[in-house]
Amino acid sequence: MRRKDKTGYLCSVLSSEFEYNLKEEKIASHPVSPRRSAKLLRVPLCGELEHGTFEDLPSYLKDLKCDSLWVNDTKVIQSRLYLVRPFGGRLEIFLLEPLVGVTEIALSNRTTSSWKCMIRRVMKWKSETASLNLDGLSLTVTPTDKIAGLIRNEGGTYDLTFNWTGAPSFGDVLDILGKMPLPPYMQRESDSSDSIEYQTVFARLPGSVAAPTAGLHYDDTLLEKLTEQGLPISRLTLHVGAGTFRPLSEGSLSDHTMHAERCLITRDTLNHLASTTRRVATGTTSLRTLESLFWMAVVHHETGEFPQVLGQWTPYNNEKSACRATPFDSYEDAMHYLLKHAPLNPTWDFRTQIMIRPGYKVRSIIALVTNFHQPGSTLLCLIAACMATPWKNVYTTALQSNYRFLSYGDGCLIEL
Template sequence: MPIPVADPRLLSIQDYTYTLPTERIAPEPLPDRDQSRLLVYRGGHITDQTFRSLPTELPQDTLLVFNDTKVVQARLFCRKPSGGQIELFCLEPVAPHSAIELAMQQTGECVWKCLVGNGKRWKNGLILLDFTAQGQAATLTAERMEATDGYSLIKFNWQPATLPFAEVLRGAGHLPLPPYLNREDTEADAVRYQTVYAAHEGAVAAPTAGLHFSDAVVADLVAQGVAMTRVTLHVGAGTFQPVKAARMADHAMHGEPFVVQAAVLRQLLAHHPRPVVAVGTTSLRTLESLYWLGVQAASNSLLPDKLPHVLQWQPYAPGSTLPATDALQALLNYLDAQGLEALHATTQLLIAPGYRFRMIRGLLTNFHQPESTLLLLVAALLGPDWRRVYDHALSHEYRFLSYGDSSLLLPNAE
C-alpha cells in the first residue's frame, strides 16, 4: 500500500496500479444505457445495483451536477495529392479564436493544434478532404505550419467558405473514440458516445460517467425530487495521457476550458450544506476549480483582462481556510463587477491523495485505467479503499473504462 503523504508531488504513480485484463474492457456500449451495473460505495460498504436504481441510492437532498459538453467529430482523414492518407486529430483552436465556442463558428479558415497520424509521410504542401455538408459538396485543405512537443499547428481552409467550422467537422470528421478501443467509430457510436443531455460542442472525449443516463433515469430523478444542474468542461485528449513521470511532481497536467453560468453558482451557494454529487471526474474537477477561483477572487487576484485559470498545484500550497460559500460568493461578486452572467475559465487542477475536497460529497464515475490521473482522483476521494472498490469490481465482473459500468462513491456515511 502507498504511504499517505501530504504533498501529492511526492507520489509515485506506480503505487496506483492494478491488473486490468483485456476482457474486462468494454468494447461496445450495452443495448440500453441505463442497464449498466452500478457499484455503490457508501461509507466503506459496497453493494451491487443497476444504474436504474441510482435515484434511490443518492443521499437525501442531493444536487447532481452534470457536464453537458458535446463530443465533436475531431478526427479528419485527409489525402495527399499522391494518394497517401494523413490523419489529423483536432485538439484545440489557436487562431483566430482560442475560445472553443467562437472557433466552432469560424468561417473560411482557422488554425488548430492537432495530432498528426502518418506525419512522417507529410513533408510539406496541402492535403485534402472532400465531404458533404448541409447537403452540398465541400472541400477542406490543410497545411502544416509548425510542429512542436508532439503536436502540429494546422491551418485549415474550406469551401464553401460560408460554412462554420462546426459544420466542417460534422460533415468531414469522425468521432475520436478512446485509443484503447482499437476500432473505428460506427453509426451507433455517433449516438452512444454522447450523453442524452450533451449541448455545447467542444470535447474530444466523452464525459463517460454521463453515458449511463437515459431519459427514463432523468425522469425518475425528477420524480424523486433530486435537484440537477449543469456545467460545461470541454474534455481534452489529455484525459487519455498516461503518467510517464516517476514522481507526480514531474507530470504536467493538461489544461481544459470550462464555462459555469452565474445562475449555477447561485444554485450551488443556496444548496450548501446539503450534498453535491458530481457526475463524472470532469464535473468534479470543474466544481473544485470553482473553489480555487473563488479563493483567487477573494484575494482580488482575478484580473479582468486575463482568463481565470487554476494551476495544477495551487491547492497544495499552504492551505486555504476560506469556506466554500465565501469562495462562491467571491466569484459571484467578481462576475457582477464585470457585468458577466457566465464564468469562462481554464483548469489544470490535479486531484490526488492529499487533496481536501471543498465542493462535493460524492462522485458518479466509471472504472478508470491503471496509473492514470483519474484513478488518482478516485484514490483522493476514497483513500486506501479505492483498491478494495476496484478489487470488488474485477472479481464481480464489472465492465471497465468508457463504455463500461458505473460506480457511485459516497465516502462519508449519511
C-alpha cells in the first residue's frame, strides 16, 4: 500500500505512474481460436509467475478453492453507424446512451429514438439530414434540437434523433446497419467476424458500447469444464461505456473524473453473493460492480438512501485519502444488508462512478481474471490496486514472453 503522511492522506499518486511502452505489434487486432487457447499469466500473492492458457483456469480456480466465478453478461450493441451526408461524404456516428430512459426501451422503440452520440468528421456536417438505406431499410438522423441545430455538449457529444422505416425496432436497425464498436487502438474497421468474436458467449442484456473483454476468453467448452468442476458462472450486469477508453487526466489521480456506468442487480445475485466467500471476478467491470454493491450498502447504512449514482470518491475520506472505515465486518454482511433494504423490484438499477486505485481495499474477491490494459488508463490503475507484485514487473514479463495485449489479447489471473 502507498505510504501515507501523518494526516492519513495518501502521498500524491501521479497519472504518469501508469504509463509503459506498448509497441503496436503487441496489440492484438484479432482473437486467437479457440478462445480458451489464449495465454493466461497466473500472478500469485507470493512466488513466481506461472505461464498457462485459459484451459488451465479450472485447475487454477480449484487451487484457490473458488466457490463462485462472476461474469458480466452485458451484450455489446452494434453502436457504430456510417451514414451519408446529402452533399456526399461519409459520416461516422458512435452511439453512447439514450437521451431519455434506459437502453432496453430505446432499442425497442418502433419509429424514432434519440441518443447521445460522438461524431467523427463532425466539422463537415452542419444540420442537414444524414441517411443510410439498405435492402428496404431506411434510416435518417438529425440533430435533436431542430431549431438550434447541431450543438456540441460538454464532453464533446451531440444529441441526435434517429428515424427509420423497414425495421420493427431500433435494435433491429442496429443489428442490420450498425457495426461493432471496436476500440480505436485496433486501428481497423470491424468486419463480420467481430459480431461474434467481440461478444462474450454468455452475453444476454444489450447495452454496452465496449466488450467486457476478459470474458471473451471463455467458450462453451471451457464453461462446460467449469460446470463439471462445480463452478457454473454467476452473472451480474454492468453496461460498459465509452469512458472505459478515456485516458487518465494529467497530474494526479485526484484530478481525474471517472466515468459512470449502469449496473443491474437481481435478488438472486445478492443471495449468491451473501452465501459465498471465495469469489473470483472475470474482468474489471465485474469487480467494479461487486465493489460498488458494498459501498451502496455503506451509503444506505449512513444516510438511509441509495444514491442514483455512486460517487467516484465514496470509498475514500476524500480524493487523496485511503479507504475509510465501514460499518460492516465482512462483504457478506453488506450483502445481507442489501437483501433487506435494496429496491429489488425485480431488478435494482443504479450507476457507479467509483474509482479503484492504489490504496483501495478490495473486499469482494480472492482473484481477478483480466486482460492486459492500455497505458495511462483507469483499468491499469485498478489492476495496480489489486496486485501484490508491482504491476510493471508483471507487464514487463508478459511483454517479454510475447503475450498479446488489450481487448483481443491474452489475460492474467491476479490473486489477492
